[in-house]
Structures are given as C-alpha cells and as structure tokens.
Amino acid sequence: MARFKETAMQYVFLAAACVSIAAVALICVYLLGNGVPTIFEIGLPNFFGLTWKPSQDFYGIFPFIIGSIYVTAGAILVGVPIGLLCAIFLARFCPAPLYRVLNPAVRLMAGIPSIVYGFFGLMVIVPVVQQLFGTSGKGLLTASVLLGIMILPTIIGTAEPALRAVPQSYYEGALALGATHERSTFTVILPAAASGVMSGVILGVGRAIGETMAVIMIAGNQPRMPGGLLDGLRTMTSNIVLEMGYSTGLHRQALIATGVVLFVFILIINTCFSLMKRRKDA
Amino acid sequence: MKKLIALMLALMLVLGLAACAGDAANQDNTTNDTADTTGDQQNTDNTASTMSGAITVISREEGSGTRGAFTELMGVLVDDVDNTTVDAEIANSTSLVQSTVAGNKNAIGYISLGSYDASAVKAVKVDGVEASVEDIKAGSYAVSRPFVICYKEENLSDLGADFVKFIMSAEGQAILTEEGYIAADDAAESYTGSGMSGSLSVNGSTSVGPVMEVLAESYKALNPDVTIDVQQTGSGTGITSAIDGSCEIGMSSRELKDEEVAEGLTPVTIALDGIAVIVNLENPVSDLSAETIQKIYTGEITDWSQVG
Numbered sequence: 001m002a003r004f005k006e007t008a009m010q011y012v013f014l015a016a017a018c019v020s021i022a023a024v025a026l027i028c029v030y031l032l033g034n035g036v037p038t039i040f041e042i043g044l045p046n047f048f049g050l051t052w053k054p055s056q057d058f059y060g061i062f063p064f065i066i067g068s069i070y071v072t073a074g075a076i077l078v079g080v081p082i083g084l085l086c087a088i089f090l091a092r093f094c095p096a097p098l099y100r101v102l103n104p105a106v107r108l109m110a111g112i113p114s115i116v117y118g119f120f121g122l123m124v125i126v127p128v129v130q131q132l133f134g135t136s137g138k139g140l141l142t143a144s145v146l147l148g149i150m151i152l153p154t155i156i157g158t159a160e161p162a163l164r165a166v167p168q169s170y171y172e173g174a175l176a177l178g179a180t181h182e183r184s185t186f187t188v189i190l191p192a193a194a195s196g197v198m199s200g201v202i203l204g205v206g207r208a209i210g211e212t213m214a215v216i217m218i219a220g221n222q223p224r225m226p227g228g229l230l231d232g233l234r235t236m237t238s239n240i241v242l243e244m245g246y247s248t249g250l251h252r253q254a255l256i257a258t259g260v261v262l263f264v265f266i267l268i269i270n271t272c273f274s275l276m277k278r279r280k281d282a
Numbered sequence: 283m284k285k286l287i288a289l290m291l292a293l294m295l296v297l298g299l300a301a302c303a304g305d306a307a308n309q310d311n312t313t314n315d316t317a318d319t320t321g322d323q324q325n326t327d328n329t330a331s332t333m334s335g336a337i338t339v340i341s342r343e344e345g346s347g348t349r350g351a352f353t354e355l356m357g358v359l360v361d362d363v364d365n366t367t368v369d370a371e372i373a374n375s376t377s378l379v380q381s382t383v384a385g386n387k388n389a390i391g392y393i394s395l396g397s398y399d400a401s402a403v404k405a406v407k408v409d410g411v412e413a414s415v416e417d418i419k420a421g422s423y424a425v426s427r428p429f430v431i432c433y434k435e436e437n438l439s440d441l442g443a444d445f446v447k448f449i450m451s452a453e454g455q456a457i458l459t460e461e462g463y464i465a466a467d468d469a470a471e472s473y474t475g476s477g478m479s480g481s482l483s484v485n486g487s488t489s490v491g492p493v494m495e496v497l498a499e500s501y502k503a504l505n506p507d508v509t510i511d512v513q514q515t516g517s518g519t520g521i522t523s524a525i526d527g528s529c530e531i532g533m534s535s536r537e538l539k540d541e542e543v544a545e546g547l548t549p550v551t552i553a554l555d556g557i558a559v560i561v562n563l564e565n566p567v568s569d570l571s572a573e574t575i576q577k578i579y580t581g582e583i584t585d586w587s588q589v590g
Binding site: 053054055056122123126127130134135136137138216217220221222223224232234241242243251 | 335336338343344362363364368369370371372373374378381382385386388389
C-alpha cells in the first residue's frame with residue numbers, strides 16, 4: 001500500500017512538471033505557428049520596415065524593435081549602477097538594523113504592480129521631465145528612468161546573494177594582505193561574484209524588455225523611429241497591448257508576429273542567462 | 283560612528299522625499315495660480331490666444347472606434363487613409379488621454395463626451411459651438427456621431443418591435459442618458475412589460491454594444507421569458523447581418539449610408555455620442571475651428587502660436 005502511494009505521488013509530481021512544460025510548449029507552438037506564416041505573408045521587407053500603418057497594410061515593426069532596445073539600454077544605464085552599488089552596500093557595508101529595514105523595502109519594490117509604477121511615472125517623472133526640458137515629458141528618458149527603478153529589485157535580489165556567497169576566506173585573505181575593507185570588497189569580492197552579478201543584470205534586461213503597462217503610460221507610443229533622448233517611442237510589448245483590442249485579420253496576425261520577435265529576444269536573453277550560470281557552475 | 287553616518291543617510295533620504303512631495307504640492311499651487319491669472323488676463327484685455335509652445339498631439343490607437351469617428355468627422359481621414367501625424371502620442375484609453383492632457387499644458391486630445399471631466403481638462407468649442415448636450419442635439423456641434431440601430435421591417439418579429447419600443451421609451455432613453463450618451467428623444471412615452479417571450483439577436487458596433495447589453499438586461503428584467511443575444515462585431519458587420527437576415531437588429535456607431543438604406547433597412551437613431559476636443563486647463567485657447575483641429579492632427583500646425 002505504501003509503495004502504491006509512493007508511485008502514485010511520483011506520477012502526480014510528474015504531471016505537475018508536465019503542466020508547466022506543456023504551457024511553455026503550447027505558447028511556442030501557438031506563437032510560431034501563427035506568427036511565422038504571418039511574417040512571410042506580410043513579407044520580410046514590409047514586416048521589418050519603418051512604417052506601421054495597419055489600415056494601409058504597412059506592418060513595419062523595426063521602429064518598435066529599436067524602441068525596445070533603446071528603452072532596455074536606458075534602463076540598464078540607470079538601473080545597473082544603482083542596483084549594483086545597493087547590492088554591495090547590503091551585502092558588505094550595511095549595519096544590521098538598517099538591513100532589517102532596507103531588505104524588506106527592496107523586496108516590496110519587486111511586489112509593486114507595474115501599472116502602479118506607470119502611474120507613478122505619469123504623475124511624478126513626466127511632469128519633472130516636462131519642466132526640465134519643455135517637452136511633453138513622455139519618451140525615452142522618462143521610460144528609461146522608470147524602468148531603471150523597476151529592475152532594481154531584480155538586480156539587487158540576484159546580486160546580493162551572489163556577493164554573500166563569496167567565501168569569507170577571500171575577504172580575510174585580502175585584509176591580511178593589507179587591503180582596506182572597501183578595496184577588498186571592490187577588487188576581490190565583486191570579481192569573485194561576477195557571474196552572479198551578471199545573471200542579475202541579464203534578468204533585469206529580461207524584465208525591462210518585457211515590461212508593458214508602465215511603458216505604455218509614459219513612452220508616448222508614437223509608431224516611428226525614436227529620434228532622441230526626449231523623443232517618444234513605442235516598444236514591441238506596448239504595440240501589442242495598444243492595438244490588440246480592436247484589431248482584426250492581418251492586423252491582429254501582425255501583432256502576434258510582433259510577439260514572436262519579442263519571444264526570440266527573450267529566448268536570446270535566457271540563453272545568455274543559462275550560459276552565465278553554466279560558467280559559474282563549472 | 284558608522285551608526286551615526288547611517289542615521290544621517292536615512293534622515294537625508296526622508297528629508298529628500300519630503301522635499302519632493304513639498305515641491306509637487308507647490309507646483310500644484312502655482313499651476314492653479316497661473317490658471318487664475320490667465321483667466322484674469324482674458325477678462326481684461328481680451329487677447330484670445332497668447333499661447334505658444336510645441337503642440338503635444340494625443341491620439342488613440344489605430345483601430346479604436348473613437349479614433350475612427352474623430353478622424354472621419356474632422357477630415358483627417360481622406361479616402362480611407364488615416365493622415366494622423368506619426369508624431370502624435372498614442373494613448374490606449376479615454377482615461378489615459380484625459381490624464382495626459384491634464385498633466386501637459388501643450389497637449390490636445392479627444393475623448394467621448396460621456397467621459398469628459400471638466401475639473402481635469404477643458405473641452406474647446408469647435409467652430410464656436412460648445413460641446414454640450416443641447417448643441418449636439420441641435421446638430422450644430424460638428425464632432426458627434428449617432429448611435430443607430432437598423433432592421434428590415436419584414437424581418438422584425440413582435441419581440442424585436444417591442445425591444446425597439448423599449449429602447450425608444452422613457453425608460454430606455456433614461457438608461458442611455460445614464461450611460462453618458464445623449465438621448466434621442468426627451469419626451470418618450472413610458473414602457474410597460476409586454477410579457478413577450480422568445481429570443482432576439484442583435485449584432486454590430488463595439489461602441490454601441492456595451493450600452494446595448496445594459497438595455498438588454500433591463501428589458502429582460504421586465505420580460506423574464508426573453509433572451510437577447512448581443513454580439514459586438516463592428517458597425518459594418520452589424521449592418522450587413524441586418525440586411526442578409528442573419529440577425530434581427532443591427533447596431534451602428536455611424537449614420538447609415540444611402541445604399542444601405544436602399545437595401546430596405548429602417549434606421550433608428552437611439553442616441554448621440556459627442557466627441558469632446560480637450561486641452562489643458564491652463565491653455566487659454568477655448569475655440570478652435572474644425573480646420574485648425576484637422577491641421578493639428580495631420581501635423582500641419584505644430585505650435586500653439588500658429589493657432590488662432
């Protein structure tokens with residue numbers, strides 16, 4: 001009887017594992033099955049062209065690919081230095097009482113829904129940019145700053161444990177050779193934790209490129225090539241969400257195809273992440 | 283020593299945040315003040331438009347019903363080509379258009395009149411006509427569209443006729459008014475349940491659909507034996523289905539074309555929906571011609587100093 005239970009439970013666990021794998025597989029099949037033929041139906045030059053006017057059969061998503069890359073790059077520029085320094089502070093410099101406040105605060109940041117971030121951006125960052133530069137306030141700069149804030153918990157959450165996992169003997173060895181606390185941290189601990197830190201950055205990139213609701217509210221969403229730091233732009237995710245509601249026919253198919261391109265980007269990022277991990281394990 | 287530094291840091295952080303909040307509050311005050319003074323200026327020297335700065339054009343996403351109606355009525359849409367400037371910011375909901383315009387003094391946008399909040403934004407007059415219920419009813423406000431239902435007389439069952447009667451009754455019109463639209467008939471007679479039974483299919487516009495659902499619910503409350511199937515497929519499909527008889531009543535958020543009426547359809551305007559053109563409360567511009575709006579949306583006019 002006990003044995004029967006054992007085997008039965010094993011199959012239950014197997015089923016649970018299968019469900020999650022099946023979900024991923026189904027998404028792949030659905031996306032690729034719908035998207036790839038559409039890309040060829042639209043034609044590669046049109047699909048990766050510069051003009052997006054679905055009502056006139058122009059389905060160029062190139063500006064949105066560039067938009068996604070710009071916004072993500074901006075988010076890294078803003079978020080990585082802050083996140084990294086914050087992780088180092090939390091791991092090596094933070095006094096215990098302060099840690100008890102800061103750590104939950106960072107965790108809380110991860111739990112705030114993105115639409116709330118978007119609203120914060122619309123109400124706080126947009127007016128500031130408006131006042132400083134005299135533009136509409138929506139655009140690359142605003143989106144970068146907000147996304148930079150949004151990826152902080154992801155970066156800190158991965159980098160801090162990695163920094164803590166560095167064997168204490170490295171640090172002590174550095175001290176014994178006469179390095180100061182700061183110097184040991186930055187020249188010994190940080191390089192030792194590099195792969196973990198990089199994983200955090202890559203996860204942050206994944207979060208930034210996939211973020212939608214917050215970006216829609218503050219990026220301006222113009223369907224054209226972004227021309228500058230203060231110019232509005234549209235990302236692939238926001239393009240899908242913006243137009244999904246009313247689209248029909250080829251227009252809807254084109255949005256699914258946009259999803260395929262986004263999916264490929266996420267795959268690339270995740271592959272980088274796995275490679276990074278493998279190097280760490282080796 | 284370290285503790286002291288940490289404490290100071292924390293204190294600075296808190297103070298910094300407080301300062302930011304203070305700034306925001308001050309900003310609010312100043313915006314109110316400037317709004318008041320511009321109002322005063324207007325009263326004293328009657329300079330209508332002293333506004334300058336690049337216009338931030340806010341539009342809705344491609345495929346939106348409001349965008350479709352607006353571009354068509356304003357002449358932005360020519361020969362089925364939407365000429366809205368690519369520099370227009372795109373917002374994907376009425377509320378986002380409104381809050382964006384409320385936060386940017388150079389912005390212009392358009393929303394359904396039913397959602398217009400006069401404390402947040404200002405609806406401009408179009409060709410000197412205010413976006414009000416009266417003017418839309420009189421037909422003098424240019425940016426409005428009718429909500430139409432249509433049916434073939436010979437296909438209409440007793441139930442269908444009774445449902446149309448309900449929509450045009452005092453109760454039905456009250457529901458439309460409550461949902462933010464402008465009733466087509468103020469002096470409608472009141473409706474009493476007829477005890478009808480059977481099923482009815484209604485098909486068409488996604489703009490009319492939501493309010494039609496509400497109407498159908500209320501009708502079912504009065505006549506419990508009835509089922510009404512409301513499908514939202516778009517005005518064009520609704521009208522075609524009413525012509526070929528695959529549904530009894532079609533819904534449209536635009537006027538029926540002559541050739542559609544020639545197919546034997548009877549159009550009934552059940553309500554009017556206005557589209558308000560909105561600007562920031564600080565913006566002194568209060569009257570725009572339809573032509574100017576068209577030029578703003580096609581990108582010919584890009585600065586407020588060119589307006590007026």
